[in-house]
Amino acid sequence: MSELITLANLKPFEGSKHREKRVGRGPGSGHGKTSCRGQKGQRSRSGGGVPPWFEGGQMPLIRRLPKRGFKNPFRVEYEVVNVKDLAKRFSEGAVVDIEALKEAGLVKGRNVRVKLLGDGEINFALTVKVHAASRSAREKIEKAGGKVELLEA
Structure with missing residues (x-):
């Protein structure tokens, strides 16, 4: 049986090293x-x-x-979350902030800005804290008894 390899007895394989020219x-x-x-x-x-x-x-x-084109260095990009995603992953009365969205797997990365869009329906109250929200998303959340709070960048 071969001996145990440690840092003290490491050496390169036979033939893997050759003299410098x-x-x-x-x-x-x-x-x-x-x-x-x-x-x-x-x-x-x-x-x-x-x-x-x-x-x-x-x-x-x-x-x-x-x-071609122009790449605006000051462009602000948002991660998009829809109302239907909130309805699937959160229960009534939940406070949905950026951390909660990350835990639910809806948002990835650090220092992300989140925009709430109005695709889908919701029929229970949620408190949603995001950077931006479309008018339809805001109306649907408020109609269900919840509220949308906008975060500062």
Whole structure:
């Protein structure tokens, strides 16, 4: 039976390691003079070579593709929750806030903003605390005897 492997006796598998190629160490090494870089040219110089994205002078892909649209850096995105989702997962009199929605699996992530939409029906009272709500969602919750409270961003 083999001995127990610990940090004290770890070593690489046989054949997985080999000596580093020592270049520029004279003619006897087989890697002398030009140090395996060949003669002249961009790749023979120190600091020479081209970056991985260089396409040999051809117009680069990023410049060949058309640019379209505008990405608004100040856009506010909401996670959407519908009234029917609340009716399925919560009972009468429950306080539905962001944490409760996360526990119910309706919202994921940190620092999310939630908007309540009016798809579906509800027939019991809930207190819903979200960042935004559509008019129809607000009407349905209030008609059932509940209330919608808007949170500050």
